[in-house]
Amino acid sequence: MTIGSRGDVAPYTGVATRLLAAGHDVAIATEEGFADVVRATGCEFRRMSSDTRTMLSSEQGREWQRGGTGLRGIRNNIRMGQQLMANLGDDVAAAAEGADVLLLQRGVMTHGYLVAKAMGIPSVSLELFPGVPTTEFTLPSLGGLAIPRWGVRLVTRLATRVPTPFDDELKEFGRRLGLPPARLGAVRAQMLEDARHPILHGFSPSVVPRPGDWRPGVEIVGYWWPERPAGWEPPAELVDFLAAGPAPVFVGFGSMSPGESERLSGIVAAALRRVGVRGVVQAGWAGMTASGDDVLGIDSVPHDWLFPRMAAVVHHGGAGTTGAGLRAGVPAVLTPVLADQPWWAERLRLVGVSPGSVPLAELSVERLAGLIRQAVTDESYRRRAQALAGRVQAEDGAGRVAWWVERLDRK
Numbered sequence: 001m002t003i004g005s006r007g008d009v010a011p012y013t014g015v016a017t018r019l020l021a022a023g024h025d026v027a028i029a030t031e032e033g034f035a036d037v038v039r040a041t042g043c044e045f046r047r048m049s050s051d052t053r054t055m056l057s058s059e060q061g062r063e064w065q066r067g068g069t070g071l072r073g074i075r076n077n078i079r080m081g082q083q084l085m086a087n088l089g090d091d092v093a094a095a096a097e098g099a100d101v102l103l104l105q106r107g108v109m110t111h112g113y114l115v116a117k118a119m120g121i122p123s124v125s126l127e128l129f130p131g132v133p134t135t136e137f138t139l140p141s142l143g144g145l146a147i148p149r150w151g152v153r154l155v156t157r158l159a160t161r162v163p164t165p166f167d168d169e170l171k172e173f174g175r176r177l178g179l180p181p182a183r184l185g186a187v188r189a190q191m192l193e194d195a196r197h198p199i200l201h202g203f204s205p206s207v208v209p210r211p212g213d214w215r216p217g218v219e220i221v222g223y224w225w226p227e228r229p230a231g232w233e234p235p236a237e238l239v240d241f242l243a244a245g246p247a248p249v250f251v252g253f254g255s256m257s258p259g260e261s262e263r264l265s266g267i268v269a270a271a272l273r274r275v276g277v278r279g280v281v282q283a284g285w286a287g288m289t290a291s292g293d294d295v296l297g298i299d300s301v302p303h304d305w306l307f308p309r310m311a312a313v314v315h316h317g318g319a320g321t322t323g324a325g326l327r328a329g330v331p332a333v334l335t336p337v338l339a340d341q342p343w344w345a346e347r348l349r350l351v352g353v354s355p356g357s358v359p360l361a362e363l364s365v366e367r368l369a370g371l372i373r374q375a376v377t378d379e380s381y382r383r384r385a386q387a388l389a390g391r392v393q394a395e396d397g398a399g400r401v402a403w404w405v406e407r408l409d410r411k
Helices: 008-023 032-039 054-055 059-068 070-084 088-095 105-117 149-159 168-174 182-195 238-243 261-275 303-309 319-328 342-351 367-377 377-394 397-405
Strands: 027-031 044-048 102-104 123-127 200-201 216-220 247-253 278-282 294-296 312-315 332-334
Touching: 008 027, 008 032, 008 397, 027 032, 027 088, 032 088, 070 294, 088 105, 088 168, 102 105, 102 319, 105 123, 105 182, 123 397, 168 182, 168 319, 182 367, 200 397, 238 294, 247 261, 247 367, 261 278, 261 367, 303 319, 312 319, 312 367, 319 332, 319 342, 319 377, 332 342, 367 377
Parallel strands: 027 044, 102 123, 123 200, 200 216, 247 278, 247 312, 278 294, 312 332
Antiparallel strands: none
């Protein structure tokens, strides 16, 4: 079960296809806009009523994205969560009908955990970024706020006790399931401590080493790669463009900044010209456009095919796109907007595959051009990226999830 943008769906299709190949019956519950993506995997589609694209395209959604990180970003994430949770409990309960195991993305995991308890079946949390408290680093969910090591445990304890705007809805949902009513923080604490509830993280331990203070069953297993669509072939125009000159720079902002096509397209085109590099610009939800002999506009193209052919990748820092860039072994420049994106931007800088980042709301020709120039001219970024890619490619994250699922206690 998963809700959100394409980046919140695609990695789970990789897990689903691995489970299908192992002989399991698999359904993916997600938003209507991804029904075709799900069905293309051979999995059953079950509908969730939320609509993230419409929400992010609204004036309120654009305001959330302008909010950035820090305390303001946390407040905006809470408001966004309230919108998404409007019918979430009923959606999760309906989607779980007949299931033997629930695999839960962050957006649905609290309701899904309760539904699994009420049904008497096991559940597994599948996280795309670190979600379990540790003294070794600040969690992405804290909005990039710098918290001293001693404060991490304190914040975690407070989070289980402090009321949230989600508590009343969650208590009522628990009552309807026949469970004792509990606040969000209390349910979250149960999940963190429940030895029968694995929490598996879909990124590489070479990028984020597993903290030593996590309990057994909280693991970092490797990335979950979506399958390339059956019969997919690259557009002839793209193949010809790549063959006509040196490797270009990819620019794409995924599901971020709907309605900002003109501003972003202008900045990107000018920055590429200033550096003197060719570009491949993905439209995304922002609807970016590109024109000129040295720039090609594209729609959706599988990252596993495209990124290895790039000189560098510029993107918003979603977990899936970040992983695809690491797998390809190319330098990255990130333009984070919200949620875990600033955290990934800093992580890529720390592992030495990115010269830095600039928030998308603060993007300028000068800042973007400067970062792209560093990424494509300083060979140390590519050397480190290629070394890291070898380790990332050797991991089998989806296979590790299947291993855990097949060893769950179903009694």
